[in-house]
Amino acid sequence: WCTRDVVRAGGTFHYRGVWFGGAYGIMTINPANIEHILKNNFKNYPKGEYFRDRFRDLLEDGIFNADDELWKEERRVAKTEMHSSRFLEHTFTTMSDLVEEKLVKLMEKMATSNKAFDLQDVLLRFTFDNICISAFGVDPGSLGIDLPEVPFAKAFEEATEYTLTRFLMPYFVWKPMRFFGIGFERKLKKAVRLVHAFANKTVRERRNKMRKLGNLNDLDDLLSRLMQREYEKEEEDTPRGNYYSDKYFREFCTSFIIAGRDTTSVALTWFFWLVQQNPEVEKRILNEIREIRGRLVTQETKTGFEAEELREMVYLQAALTESLRLYPSVPMEMKQALEDDVLPDGTRVKKGARIFYSVFSMGRIESIWGNDWEDFKPERWIKDGRIVSGDQFKYVVFNAGPRLCVGKKFAYTQMKMVAASILMRYSVKVVQGQEIVPKLTTTLYMKNGLRVTLQPRDW
Numbered sequence: 027w028c029t030r031d032v033v034r035a036g037g038t039f040h041y042r043g044v045w046f047g048g049a050y051g052i053m054t055i056n057p058a059n060i061e062h063i064l065k066n067n068f069k070n071y072p073k074g075e076y077f078r079d080r081f082r083d084l085l086e087d088g089i090f091n092a093d094d095e096l097w098k099e100e101r102r103v104a105k106t107e108m109h110s111s112r113f114l115e116h117t118f119t120t121m122s123d124l125v126e127e128k129l130v131k132l133m134e135k136m137a138t139s140n141k142a143f144d145l146q147d148v149l150l151r152f153t154f155d156n157i158c159i160s161a162f163g164v165d166p167g168s169l170g171i172d173l174p175e176v177p178f179a180k181a182f183e184e185a186t187e188y189t190l191t192r193f194l195m196p197y198f199v200w201k202p203m204r205f206f207g208i209g210f211e212r213k214l215k216k217a218v219r220l221v222h223a224f225a226n227k228t229v230r231e232r233r234n235k236m237r238k239l240g241n242l243n244d245l246d247d248l249l250s251r252l253m254q255r256e257y258e259k260e261e262e263d264t265p266r267g268n269y270y271s272d273k274y275f276r277e278f279c280t281s282f283i284i285a286g287r288d289t290t291s292v293a294l295t296w297f298f299w300l301v302q303q304n305p306e307v308e309k310r311i312l313n314e315i316r317e318i319r320g321r322l323v324t325q326e327t328k329t330g331f332e333a334e335e336l337r338e339m340v341y342l343q344a345a346l347t348e349s350l351r352l353y354p355s356v357p358m359e360m361k362q363a364l365e366d367d368v369l370p371d372g373t374r375v376k377k378g379a380r381i382f383y384s385v386f387s388m389g390r391i392e393s394i395w396g397n398d399w400e401d402f403k404p405e406r407w408i409k410d411g412r413i414v415s416g417d418q419f420k421y422v423v424f425n426a427g428p429r430l431c432v433g434k435k436f437a438y439t440q441m442k443m444v445a446a447s448i449l450m451r452y453s454v455k456v457v458q459g460q461e462i463v464p465k466l467t468t469t470l471y472m473k474n475g476l477r478v479t480l481q482p483r484d485w
């Protein structure tokens with residue numbers, strides 16, 4: 027609906043009225059406008075108070091909710107740590123262990139029982155455990171062989187969903203509901219309390235460890251690296267800002283779970299669904315894995331993948347990129363204008379206006395992708411055997427400009443490892459007759475999950 031109307035309007039329209047809480051604003055899918063907003067006039071288009079106000083209870087001042095100097099500092103720290111070779115090695119090993127020791131075992135069990143199960147649920151559990159291990163060195167164990175109920179994971183899901191409800195109703199409705207603690211606001215408060223309790227406990231325990239050991243030099247997860255950094259700062263007698271308070275660490279934990287849990291798991295769910303509908307693509311992915319394994323694997327008994335093998339999986343990467351074009355994990359984004367402005371297509375922007383851009387719609391327009399935009403064609407992304415990234419403002423799946431996703435590399439490594447590990451062992455059969463539709467929330471879940479069975483492959 028959104029795609030049809032915004033295309034009909036020529037790529038941009040103003041809205042006013044009952045939408046998004048009786049608001050005034052702009053919806054655009056014009057890449058020139060997006061480049062202007064995300065890069066050329068970045069300063070004029072922060073996340074803004076409208077977004078921050080609604081997400082404050084859950085995210086507080088975490089990186090997703092911050093602007094200006096606070097955001098800059100948080101991004102600098104996150105980027106430095108996440109791109110360090112120490113973290114990259116740590117994440118690769120822990121990710122590989124989780125795939126081989128838990129995910130593959132669970133898949134074996136599902137294949138043996140030959141019963142249908144919800145693949146999206148399993149992937150959400152995997153990415154949840156994976157981000158908690160990589161970012162805070164804690165394994166919540168949600169990927170256990172019996173698929174245990176993990177209250178914290180559920181609370182997290184509810185907290186994001188109820189937060190989104192605030193975007194769908196006027197300020198003067200949800201604010202009093204929040205004040206009196208009624209309706210969905212009561213549930214939101216309870217869910218946020220649980221999420222913060224988990225984060226507080228993690229931070230407290232790590233501080234205790236630090237006190238006991240005197241340093242956290244042996245721990246490679248992000249939280250420990252940040253705490254160690256703070257400790258070294260104290261040693262140097264540097265004035266400590268609120269960046270390294272317990273609250274800062276809690277915000278860090280919540281933001282990273284939001285960033286790292288749902289995004290890759292829902293991306294993989296749509297990917298498996300698309301692959302099963304496109305046997306030619308599946309065949310090419312398998313041929314690529316076979317060829318790389320045949321050439322690079324030296325130990326006969328080895329089952330997991332090396333970083334080099336994953337790097338060489340160009341076709342698989344293209345298939346994931348293409349799947350994200352059609353089903354972007356973050357389907358809609360918004361900014362708020364600080365001052366009056368004019369967008370490159372001539373649209374006038376008033377101070378305070380909210381600008382929405384639909385990443386979902388941008389992946390579905392003929393003027394960008396051609397008349398075969400509806401086709402799942404990984405070949406779009408390959409030229410001379412290499413990945414072509416194209417214009418970053420036409421493909422804003424990972425955002426673009428200064429706020430480009432910090433976890434993009436992590437995400438691709440994780441998605442490739444999971445996709446290759448499952449596909450080389452099993453043919454994923456989607457159960458017929460189920461309704462495959464997206465869910466209306468900040469992340470593009472499949473509303474009813476994805477029920478599948480697994481058929482072992484004769485590799």
Ligand code: HEM
Pocket residue numbers: 089090101104282285286287289290293354355356359422423424425428429430431432433434436437
């Ligand atoms: C398919 C996977 C992923 C997609 C499609 C994706 C997409 C995005 C998008 C659209 C944003 C901008 C959000 C906004 O400003 O509102 C973003 C930001 C971010 N992402 Fe990702 N992401 C993915 C995976 C990850 C993972 C696995 C991590 C962490 C390990 C991560 C960490 C972050 C962080 C920290 C930011 C904030 C950057 C900033 O504001 O400066 N992302 N991502």
